[in-house]
Amino acid sequence: MREKHYISELSAFVNHELSTSEQQQIGEHLMQCASCRREHDRIKLGSAFAAQMVQHDTSPRVWDKIENAMDAGHSRPMTLIPKTAAFGLRDFAPYAVAAVLVFGLATIAYFSLFRPVPDQARKPVAVPDQPSQQVQREIAVVQPTLPANSAVPNSSAAVTPDATSPEIASPASWQFDILAGSPTVGAASTANRLAVGDVLETDASSRARIAVADIGNVEIRPNSRVKLIGTDPKQHRLSLERGSLHAKIIAPPRLFIVDTPTAVAVDLGCEYTLDVDKSGSSKLHVTSGFVSLERGGRESIVPAGAMCITKKGKGLGTPFSAETSEAFRSALERFDFASGGSNAVQAILANRNFYDMITLWHLLPRVQKADRDKIYDALIEYVKPPNGVTRDGIMRLDKKMLTDWREEVERIWFEG
Amino acid sequence: MERLALMTEIPTKSDLLAACRSGDREAMHALYVENQRRVFSVAMNYFGGNRDLAEDITQKVFLKLLVKMDFRGDSEFTTWLYRITVNACTDEARKMNRFVDIAGIFDLGSFGGVQQLMAESEEVSAAVQRAIAKLRPKLRVPIVLKYSEGLSYQEIADVLGCSIGTVSSRLNRGHQALAAKLGHLRGAL
Numbered sequence: 001m002r003e004k005h006y007i008s009e010l011s012a013f014v015n016h017e018l019s020t021s022e023q024q025q026i027g028e029h030l031m032q033c034a035s036c037r038r039e040h041d042r043i044k045l046g047s048a049f050a051a052q053m054v055q056h057d058t059s060p061r062v063w064d065k066i067e068n069a070m071d072a073g074h075s076r077p078m079t080l081i082p083k084t085a086a087f088g089l090r091d092f093a094p095y096a097v098a099a100v101l102v103f104g105l106a107t108i109a110y111f112s113l114f115r116p117v118p119d120q121a122r123k124p125v126a127v128p129d130q131p132s133q134q135v136q137r138e139i140a141v142v143q144p145t146l147p148a149n150s151a152v153p154n155s156s157a158a159v160t161p162d163a164t165s166p167e168i169a170s171p172a173s174w175q176f177d178i179l180a181g182s183p184t185v186g187a188a189s190t191a192n193r194l195a196v197g198d199v200l201e202t203d204a205s206s207r208a209r210i211a212v213a214d215i216g217n218v219e220i221r222p223n224s225r226v227k228l229i230g231t232d233p234k235q236h237r238l239s240l241e242r243g244s245l246h247a248k249i250i251a252p253p254r255l256f257i258v259d260t261p262t263a264v265a266v267d268l269g270c271e272y273t274l275d276v277d278k279s280g281s282s283k284l285h286v287t288s289g290f291v292s293l294e295r296g297g298r299e300s301i302v303p304a305g306a307m308c309i310t311k312k313g314k315g316l317g318t319p320f321s322a323e324t325s326e327a328f329r330s331a332l333e334r335f336d337f338a339s340g341g342s343n344a345v346q347a348i349l350a351n352r353n354f355y356d357m358i359t360l361w362h363l364l365p366r367v368q369k370a371d372r373d374k375i376y377d378a379l380i381e382y383v384k385p386p387n388g389v390t391r392d393g394i395m396r397l398d399k400k401m402l403t404d405w406r407e408e409v410e411r412i413w414f415e416g
Numbered sequence: 417m418e419r420l421a422l423m424t425e426i427p428t429k430s431d432l433l434a435a436c437r438s439g440d441r442e443a444m445h446a447l448y449v450e451n452q453r454r455v456f457s458v459a460m461n462y463f464g465g466n467r468d469l470a471e472d473i474t475q476k477v478f479l480k481l482l483v484k485m486d487f488r489g490d491s492e493f494t495t496w497l498y499r500i501t502v503n504a505c506t507d508e509a510r511k512m513n514r515f516v517d518i519a520g521i522f523d524l525g526s527f528g529g530v531q532q533l534m535a536e537s538e539e540v541s542a543a544v545q546r547a548i549a550k551l552r553p554k555l556r557v558p559i560v561l562k563y564s565e566g567l568s569y570q571e572i573a574d575v576l577g578c579s580i581g582t583v584s585s586r587l588n589r590g591h592q593a594l595a596a597k598l599g600h601l602r603g604a605l
Contacts, residue, residue, distance in 0.1 A: 353599050
């Protein structure tokens with residue numbers, strides 16, 4: 001007869017949620033079943049961690065905010081006109097406001113469409129598409145903001161002053177806000193726009209937030225230097241020469257890119273912090289979504305909760321969980337940057353835990369074949385290869401199989 | 417004597433709710449004081465200790481509670497309160513789209529500082545908070561209700577509108593995920 005196991009009841013057992021007889025039955029089973037006991041130990045450990053959770057009290061300002069919101073939501077609109085039975089003027093007030101708005105809009109529309117144009121100006125507007133020099137001079141008289149010799153693409157543009165208004169910024173520049181101190185852009189420390197080619201620099205007490213077109217923002221932290229390389233609907237690109245930035249981007253993958261001296265960080269829809277130290281080495285820490293870190297045809301796809309390091313002259317590191325053990329991280333550093341080889345792989349495997357799965361997957365194509373076998377065995381403990389992914393395929397680095405397995409690793413990584 | 421007894425009688429939950437419905441601001445404050453910890457703690461633990469976000473959620477939940485007052489008495493008041501709190505957290509996480517960070521939760525500071533920080537005992541609970549915030553909401557909510565609020569499996573099932581078996585299975589998976597993720601901190605417990 002097949003033995004009954006109790007794995008699905010183990011949490012209830014640990015939390016004393018079962019009847020006395022069930023508790024006793026499972027307790028007896030655990031005495032003799034090593035696999036249930038192992039599982040019980042894991043669940044008990046998870047429960048002990050969860051029990052560290054504490055309750056919290058709000059600050060007094062929360063009730064103040066609630067009261068203010070209730071006052072705002074419940075009180076009737078204030079009015080200077082007392083409500084009287086005779087006129088009911090308070091009820092009339094919204095209609096009066098609406099009438100004023102309609103009148104205002106009608107006035108604007110009238111002046112936009114039918115405003116009187118001086119006789120002198122009418123002639124050039126009516127000329128054919130290629131205005132003569134004489135016509136252009138006449139336009140210049142009407143539109144003093146246009147240079148006398150400027151090319152006028154068509155008549156409607158020529159009579160629209162806003163087309164050259166200094167308030168309308170060039171699309172090839174980004175607005176930035178000063179968060180602290182005095183960040184500088186070239187020589188102009190007060191400018192609040194960063195044009196293509198401009199360098200924004202912060203000192204030890206300065207910070208700035210750049211609006212990246214309409215896809216997000218980047219906070220430039222103290223002691224940093226960034227350059228706007230380019231911005232157009234297909235790609236927005238910054239270069240972080242030194243210091244630290246924190247990017248929050250909501251956009252299709254590969255639209256926002258940051259160059260560093262040692263790698264290129266390609267946004268795949270995410271939030272992350274990127275640091276570049278004096279030597280040019282960089283550290284990427286992703287807090288939401290994914291970032292692809294690329295260099296010389298090599299790529300590390302770094303998910304939220306993971307980090308990746310690149311070192312000048314040593315190349316691109318392997319991503320790792322931000323909370324991995326020091327021993328694991330140091331073994332990985334030996335493998336990535338100190339030619340640690342098989343010895344480092346042994347240490348990596350000996351110190352691994354569940355969330356090191358992301359590192360193990362990235363190591364598959366980076367290790368020798370003999371080590372790849374061991375990495376494979378370690379990774380399947382955490383993430384079962386999906387259908388169609390075989391050991392042989394992974395050993396010969398079949399691209400599709402690697403991708404399929406990576407997707408499964410990422411799913412488990414985020415779902416826990 | 418009878419009057420004195422009436423004056424000193426502690427108002428019941430239904431008295432308090434009735435007073436809130438009639439717009440009694442003191443009753444509303446009393447209801448808030450009695451329940452703020454529940455709402456705020458769930459939100460704090462759901463969002464990995466992000467205080468600002470948890471305060472926003474608390475404000476939203478109490479505004480809904482005190483302005484709409486649509487508690488119909490179909491369940492225990494606290495069950496209903498936990499349910500709207502969990503829904504508010506889930507909605508907020510959905511709005512934030514993608515994965516719930518929540519600026520700063522996973523910011524572990526400078527190069528090489530991670531493990532030194534973990535060695536600090538208060539950092540163990542911070543690591544636990546972060547690990548819980550990274551669980552899938554399906555697993556995270558029962559863990560928070562069980563360990564922050566001390567609810568029984570039956571009470572969690574009532575809040576979530578599912579069976580005890582489902583609660584048990586989600587807690588099993590939640591415990592396993594936490595053990596795997598935080599195993600290296602075993603010695604700090």
